Amino acid sequence: MSSAATRATGQDHVWSVAEHLADVLETVRPLEPIELQLLDAQDCVLVEDVTVPLSLPPFDNSSMDGYAVRVADVAGASEKYPAALSVVGDVAAGQAEQPHVGPGEAARIMTGAPLPPGAEAVVPVEWTDGGLGEGPVTGMRAHSAAPEQASGVVHVHRPAEARAHVRAEGSDVRAGDRALEAGTVLGPPQIALLAAIGRGTVRVRPRPRVVVLSTGSELIQPGEKLAPGQIYDSNSFALTAAARDAGAIAYRVGAVADDAETLRATIEDQLVRADLVVTTGGVSVGAYDVVKEALESVGDQDEEGGGVEFRKLAMQPGKPQGFGSIGPDHTPLLALPGNPVSSYVSFELFVRPAIRTLMGLDDVHRPTTRAKLTTDRTLTSPAGRRQFLRGTYGDGKVTPVGGSGSHLVAALAHADALIVVPEDETSVEPGAEVEVVLLR
The missing domain is CATH 2.170.190.11 (Molybdopterin biosynthesis moea protein, domain 3.)
Structure with missing residues (x-):
């Protein structure tokens, strides 16, 4: 755990969003560079400047x-x-x-x-x-x-x-010119340029491997028939898709029953292919929240930095969070809440920046802007919490979508932005200027 964790003062300490994010980004480190064939390097980040060995056209x-x-x-x-x-x-x-x-x-x-x-x-x-x-x-x-x-x-x-x-000759690029700078994300045009100047391999930071699993005995696979009391597992699909959208190679494990030993064994089995582990569910204070119990002894821990800490954050949705490292290689793990909106908002705020940091990118955050709030009602927010409401953005305006409930998956599907209400504001009037996180 990084030095930021020392700010905690026990179970009653409430972390700000900024504190928790800082702790995550101080702990996560970019992956070590490797040499890859061009097509394997797609969406990876270049770690060295590439100089043109011959003019184009030659x-x-x-x-x-x-x-x-x-x-x-x-x-x-x-x-x-x-x-x-x-x-x-x-x-x-x-x-x-x-x-x-x-x-x-x-x-x-x-x-x-x-x-x-x-x-x-x-x-x-x-x-x-x-x-x-x-x-x-x-x-x-x-x-x-x-x-x-x-x-x-x-x-x-x-x-x-x-x-x-x-x-x-040389009207495109000349021999000795810098073709690509370190830090460039390699998309199809960049790979085309590398091939055109004769590069068969390139040195990059690999795309991080992210393992996603959800917890809950009530969860079943989409396509199966629901029994009384059951719901479909949407979180693991949402977070796996979000991890891929962020640039990762993501593996969806699916739902794990509320059994600490089963969860512990599942996570340990997945560590071999994980640069980052993301769980969803089981991080609050309920009797069946087994993530805390399971993560107490995953793999080999030592006194230097191992373990996962569960926290309360001054935010809505997404108050309960867990973060730390597990296993012999101190693989970072983020434990997110189980409600769909809480889980997704938490991913955007904390997991996506962690993935982008592993990739070696400088700018790891979603873009933000200011927008005029268009709605016919006053938005309310709990005192002392930073609230993130779903919204649709366009032409400098943002409109709320759905309510503030953390279970409203349908509203989330229609949102392309998060409306941010600061901790010190309890209401926002129509027409006010608000901060907006752009999701797409």
């Missing part, structure tokens, strides 16, 4: 299907007085040897093919007769992988300036 090449020409040979060309040029050969993409283009000559060229020696510009095939005016030349076959060898004469109907339709 050579001057055509941006069009057409003819490589000398500028002087097509000066003044028009529909009425076209320039007639001898076609000396083909230049295809990937072709190592190219014909030399001399005075009065042209080479048929494909998109991406190197500009042949002697040529100064490319005229698109649409500016020509495609070589059909004289000689045995057949027409240009756009995007042909193996064009017929060109010969004969092509008539060009328009002039071209120097370097027209030519992609210059």
